[in-house]
Amino acid sequence: MSKRNxxxxxxxxxxxxxxxxxxxxxxxxxxxxxxxxxxxxxAYLRAxxxxxxxxxxxxxxITEAQLRKYxxxxxxxxxxxxxxxxxxxxxxxxxxxxxxRRSWNTLAEMKLQNVKSLPEVITIEQVHQIVDHCRVPRIxxxxxxxxxxxxxxxxxxxxxxxxxxxxxxMVHIHRGKGAKDRFVPLxxxxxxxxxxxxxxxxxxxLLFPADGRNHRGASTAETSMPPSTLQKPxxxxxxxLKFAKKxxxxxxxxxxxxxxxxxGVSLRAIQQYLGHSSLQTTMIYLHLTDSAAGDARQIxxxxxxxx
Numbered sequence: 001m002s003k004r005n006x007x008x009x010x011x012x013x014x015x016x017x018x019x020x021x022x023x024x025x026x027x028x029x030x031x032x033x034x035x036x037x038x039x040x041x042x043a044y045l046r047a048x049x050x051x052x053x054x055x056x057x058x059x060x061x062i063t064e065a066q067l068r069k070y071x072x073x074x075x076x077x078x079x080x081x082x083x084x085x086x087x088x089x090x091x092x093x094x095x096x097x098x099x100x101r102r103s104w105n106t107l108a109e110m111k112l113q114n115v116k117s118l119p120e121v122i123t124i125e126q127v128h129q130i131v132d133h134c135r136v137p138r139i140x141x142x143x144x145x146x147x148x149x150x151x152x153x154x155x156x157x158x159x160x161x162x163x164x165x166x167x168x169x170m171v172h173i174h175r176g177k178g179a180k181d182r183f184v185p186l187x188x189x190x191x192x193x194x195x196x197x198x199x200x201x202x203x204x205x206l207l208f209p210a211d212g213r214n215h216r217g218a219s220t221a222e223t224s225m226p227p228s229t230l231q232k233p234x235x236x237x238x239x240x241l242k243f244a245k246k247x248x249x250x251x252x253x254x255x256x257x258x259x260x261x262x263x264g265v266s267l268r269a270i271q272q273y274l275g276h277s278s279l280q281t282t283m284i285y286l287h288l289t290d291s292a293a294g295d296a297r298q299i300x301x302x303x304x305x306x307x
Contacts, residue, residue: 018059023059023100031094037154044090047088048095051092054070059095118284119250120246121254121288122243122251130234133241141196141208147253148187148190149173153227156249157225158174159206164207166191171185182273200218201219203218203220209223209224209225210223257274257285258289267282
């Protein structure tokens with residue numbers, strides 16, 4: 001197994017007195033066999049751990065009545081948002097349909113209300129403000145790379161030197177969501193920033209290596225920067241800039257797609273760059289820009305004009 005795949009297969013260790021081996025290890029193995037990504041694997045294991053902590057017993061000892069009580073607790077007491085509730089439900093359902101099989105009607109009949117809210121996007125100028133306000137150069141370089149390539153957080157952090165094809169000006173994204181590889185265009189300015197950043201550590205494999213506690217271990221690091229290295233600074237910067245909206249790392253990816261669409265890039269190309277399986281998923285960005293509607297209004301006005 002390659003270092004990349006070995007790193008992706010590692011999951012969080014059990015930190016609950018109620019969700020321990022062999023069930024924790026068995027579910028981890030089942031998730032690996034199902035081809036789940038590292039983040040999905042961690043989220044599903046965490047979901048079962050939270051259930052076990054709520055019931056105060058090992059998940060194989062939990063009854064269907066306790067499961068129903070837990071889901072009602074998430075919905076009514078904690079008022080989980082749709083996305084969080086869906087992850088919790090999916091992780092628990094995986095455990096009881098793959099790892100510790102139970103024929104429970106609750107898992108078969110429970111329906112989640114799909115609230116299709118539009119993602120937040122920011123302007124190109126606001127992206128520049130965020131990057132320019134970064135006091136740490138490596139964080140600024142990583143944020144710009146994630147934005148200008150339209151990457152997910154893990155995709156950006158796990159970029160490797162060999163993924164950059166400067167001759168074709170393309171970047172090879174390995175094992176994106178759904179274990180799909182793809183190529184995305186590499187802007188010349190992004191290549192310049194990546195070269196400048198890599199020269200500060202010269203790690204033979206990783207573009208954004210963890211730098212260790214003494215901030216001197218980047219050149220020999222075997223792992224990438226942890227997600228919190230980017231998540232905390234961007235929250236602080238957005239608070240300082242007083243943006244009137246919630247901005248996360250993933251907002252940069254949504255903004256990338258919207259900015260491409262506004263610049264005239266086709267939906268089909270954007271779908272390819274984002275790694276979406278369905279064009280329907282990409283079409284959500286039509287609701288985030290008025291440029292297409294503006295062009296349509298001009299065309300319609302001209303088409304039905306009479307002298």
